Amino acid sequence: MVDSSDQRRGSPSANGVWGNQASVLVGDYLFSRAFQMMVSDGDMAMLKLMSDVTNALAEGEVLQLSRTFHLEMTESECLEVIERKTAVLFKAASEVGAHAADQSAETVATMAEYGMCLGVAFQLMDDALDYLVEAEQAGKPVGHDLEEGKITLPLIHAMQRDAVLAAKVEEISERGCYEEGDREWVRERVTAQDGTGCAMDRAKDYAERAKRLLPETAEVEVRNLLAELADFSAHRPY
Amino acid sequence: MVDSSDQRRGSPSANGVWGNQASVLVGDYLFSRAFQMMVSDGDMAMLKLMSDVTNALAEGEVLQLSRTFHLEMTESECLEVIERKTAVLFKAASEVGAHAADQSAETVATMAEYGMCLGVAFQLMDDALDYLVEAEQAGKPVGHDLEEGKITLPLIHAMQRDAVLAAKVEEISERGCYEEGDREWVRERVTAQDGTGCAMDRAKDYAERAKRLLPETAEVEVRNLLAELADFSAHRPY
Numbered sequence: 001m002v003d004s005s006d007q008r009r010g011s012p013s014a015n016g017v018w019g020n021q022a023s024v025l026v027g028d029y030l031f032s033r034a035f036q037m038m039v040s041d042g043d044m045a046m047l048k049l050m051s052d053v054t055n056a057l058a059e060g061e062v063l064q065l066s067r068t069f070h071l072e073m074t075e076s077e078c079l080e081v082i083e084r085k086t087a088v089l090f091k092a093a094s095e096v097g098a099h100a101a102d103q104s105a106e107t108v109a110t111m112a113e114y115g116m117c118l119g120v121a122f123q124l125m126d127d128a129l130d131y132l133v134e135a136e137q138a139g140k141p142v143g144h145d146l147e148e149g150k151i152t153l154p155l156i157h158a159m160q161r162d163a164v165l166a167a168k169v170e171e172i173s174e175r176g177c178y179e180e181g182d183r184e185w186v187r188e189r190v191t192a193q194d195g196t197g198c199a200m201d202r203a204k205d206y207a208e209r210a211k212r213l214l215p216e217t218a219e220v221e222v223r224n225l226l227a228e229l230a231d232f233s234a235h236r237p238y
Numbered sequence: 239m240v241d242s243s244d245q246r247r248g249s250p251s252a253n254g255v256w257g258n259q260a261s262v263l264v265g266d267y268l269f270s271r272a273f274q275m276m277v278s279d280g281d282m283a284m285l286k287l288m289s290d291v292t293n294a295l296a297e298g299e300v301l302q303l304s305r306t307f308h309l310e311m312t313e314s315e316c317l318e319v320i321e322r323k324t325a326v327l328f329k330a331a332s333e334v335g336a337h338a339a340d341q342s343a344e345t346v347a348t349m350a351e352y353g354m355c356l357g358v359a360f361q362l363m364d365d366a367l368d369y370l371v372e373a374e375q376a377g378k379p380v381g382h383d384l385e386e387g388k389i390t391l392p393l394i395h396a397m398q399r400d401a402v403l404a405a406k407v408e409e410i411s412e413r414g415c416y417e418e419g420d421r422e423w424v425r426e427r428v429t430a431q432d433g434t435g436c437a438m439d440r441a442k443d444y445a446e447r448a449k450r451l452l453p454e455t456a457e458v459e460v461r462n463l464l465a466e467l468a469d470f471s472a473h474r475p476y
Contacts, residue, residue, distance in 0.1 A: 058267035
């Protein structure tokens with residue numbers, strides 16, 4: 001709903017099927033129900049972790065929103081948004097798993113870092129795929145990020161190399177929407193300047209970092225699964 | 239945002255000013271921030287109370303949504319929706335106050351009941367005012383409840399007495415929206431059949447019940463303030 005998209009990862013989105021009203025209300029229900037279940041479980045450390053991450057995520061989304069059409073966005077600001085609006089969720093998921101399995105404080109911290117790297121890799125690929133894949137394959141409209149004013153790494157990288165592209169993006173930003181042909185034109189330029197390749201390379205770096213973090217002492221089967229997950233997030237085709 | 243209204247109690251609504259996206263995200267932020275603060279306070283009883291009430295509220299809103307244009311709604315179903323989507327919030331507010339002030343379990347339970355009655359009175363007045371006051375005075379569009387398919391007590395009461403009104407409401411329900419003149423016509427019929435008077439009388443009953451619940455042992459000043467609050471909720475002109 002937040003990105004007004006009728007599709008989400010290949011399936012119809014909730015707001016597309018049931019409208020905004022039901023989606024907001026049922027979303028609130030799921031959120032509050034999750035907290036209710038955690039409270040009845042009574043693990044204060046878990047509650048702290050999960051209330052911190054939901055708050056960080058909400059902050060991250062607001063941060064991204066405040067950066068709408070912020071054309072001066074640097075690569076490091078871009079990574080900050082990614083960490084705060086996406087990667088903290090992956091971080092919390094990994095951390096909670098280790099905590100619930102009664103692992104040592106050191107393992108919990110390591111798994112938190114693994115999740116953070118996994119999340120950054122995942123989001124960087126997402127940002128690249130928005131300029132790369134065909135709509136049918138993506139399961140959502142492509143070239144949608146810029147349309148919503150989201151300045152992501154592939155675009156930042158390409159704009160640094162291509163003044164014509166930068167001028168065009170400024171024009172789109174001032175108008176606030178695409179004109180006919182803009183979507184395809186921008187997409188070709190971003191790909192031609194290897195903005196997408198740059199984001200994918202960074203995604204692979206983060207995935208490798210995630211894999212190196214996996215504790216030597218972990219069971220081989222578990223290690224392999226977590227390593228595969230990191231690989232998938234940086235190599236997925238959709 | 240849930241009722242797609244540009245105004246809320248006389249002021250521009252958040253979604254009216256900043257749009258849906260910012261409103262959802264900042265709403266999520268405030269919700270998660272509140273939980274984060276409660277977790278850091280560390281009072282498990284408070285956490286249970288607040289996670290229960292937020293979940294009940296979300297359920298109540300979904301319940302109301304599932305009753306959209308449910309013309310067979312009875313008065314008791316209507317009161318159930320009111321309790322679950324509004325009154326539980328008032329209940330929790332009163333209960334938390336007593337709990338935080340280290341009152342006895344008996345006083346906490348009594349104050350919870352006071353809050354419940356206060357909330358029902360408040361909502362019944364809200365439902366009456368939707369058919370009664372002028373838009374400028376209400377600070378939001380009037381006759382909006384039926385437009386959104388909300389079947390409230392004034393309408394239920396009036397439809398039981400007025401077959402022509404009932405037929406008209408069925409027609410509006412099938413069409414899913416007002417035609418020109420419908421809003422004023424329905425409003426006049428509901429007022430003429432004293433649907434609004436009936437809802438206001440019920441509101442006053444609940445307010446009186448709330449006042450009777452106030453502990454004899456409470457400080458006079460506090461008792462008076464809480465009694466005034468109950469009176470206001472059932473006598474307010476807007």
